[in-house]
Amino acid sequence: MGRVIVVGSINQDITVTVDRLPQPGETLSGTSTTYRLGGKGANQAAAAAHGGAAAVFVGRVGGDPSGITLREELGAHGVDVSALRTDEEVTSGIAFITVSTAGENTIILDAGANGRVTGRQxxxxxxxxxxxxxxxxxxxxxSANEEVISWAHGAGARVVLNLAPVRPVSPRALADVDVLVVNETECGLVLDAPPPGTAAAAAAAAAKLRNRGPARVLVTLGPDGAVRASADEVTHVAAIDLGPVVDTTGAGDACVGVLAAALAAGCDFPQAVAEGMRAGSTAVLSAGAAASYAGIAPVEPRL
Known part of the structure; x- marks a missing residue:
């Protein structure tokens, strides 16, 4: 059984809940404010650990008090943080999140120390x-992502690339990616086209993405489920409804982290997608990103 090695971001999430999301220029009163562990990389590492994987996180925090707290919080999820470096001269990454009572959210990021992560690290x-x-x-x-993709591919490890937010990736690097994960908005941005509005459109888009190099593609569609594409098939996977949606903030990261944990546990791609989608559906049942992962069930090893 392999490990899940996450190379990525770790943030201090500052989340404000509101009755509805504000319009441009509008001021609303929030109902509560919380400070939690966040960052897509840290979230995915935490999800992988809750999914039963031996998870290792490679990243950077700043020399501020948040850096100390973030290290402790990620470690408390069962993640190995020995490769998490501290850059004393910069601040840790931070995310300002607004969550409505309907469970929708907006996020503003300040990369901070995350901008110093390198492949060499x-x-x-x-x-x-x-x-x-x-x-x-x-x-x-x-540049860090491309270095890591080359290194991982050369070592024979599998690579899961979640292009969130979308960044340029060379065709050579994409060809070394085993699973590319995007949501419908990111799918449109990568293809320079409107986001797919239906499952059929998402299936066509997933096939186009796979033709750009990655061996497998997963396009997540929120309440409409997801589409997975491989050399053998392009298939729509129905969403899993486990209960009322409280907060969607960490759902995508839960899906990615547990998908990776499932692959490391010996699952094939369809099985791993199913495990990831169940984890995402579990995460929306409570507030926060990594804070919502306690209910994620470990993946049964298939080795």
């Missing part, structure tokens, strides 16, 4: 094996 910190799964997102520099 990962190479120096982790001895990869062919059983490992390396997870990347768009919240660290593109």
């Amino acid at each position: 990962a190479v120096d910190a982790v001895a990869l094996t062919e059983h490992d799964v390396v997870v990347l997102q768009g919240e660290i520099p593109s």
Whole structure:
């Protein structure tokens, strides 16, 4: 059974809940404010750990008090944080999140120390094996992602790339990606086209994305489920409804992290997608990103 190695971002999430999202120029009163662990990389590492994987996080925090707190919080989720470096001269990444009572959210990011993550940092910190799964997102520099993709592919490890937010990726790097994960908005941005509005449109878009190089593609569609594409098939996967939606903030990261955990546990791609989607559906049942992952069930090893 392999490990999940996440190279990515870690943020201090400051979340304000409101009755509805504000219009441009409008001031609303919030109903509560919370400070929690966030960042797509940290969230995905936490989800992988809750999904039963041995999860290792490679990233950077600043020399501010948030950096200390974030390290402790991520470690409390069962993630190995020995490769999480501290840059004393900068601040930690921060995310300002607004969540409505309907569960919708808006997010503003300040990268902080995340902008200093490099591929060399990962190479120096982790001895990869062919059983490992390396997870990347768009919240660290593109150059770091491309370095890590090359390193992981060369070691025989599998690569899961979540292009969120969308950043440029060279065709050569995409060809070394085992699973590309995007939501419908990101799918449109990558293809320079409108976001797919139906499952059929998402299926066509997923096939186009796979033709750009990655071996497999997953396009998530929120309440409409997802579409997975591989060399053998393009399939719509129905959403899993586990209860009322409280907060969608960490759902996508839960899906990615547990998908990676499932691959590391020996699941094939369809099985891993199913595990990831169940984790995402679990995450929306409570508030926060990583804070909502306690209910995620571990993946049963298939090795």
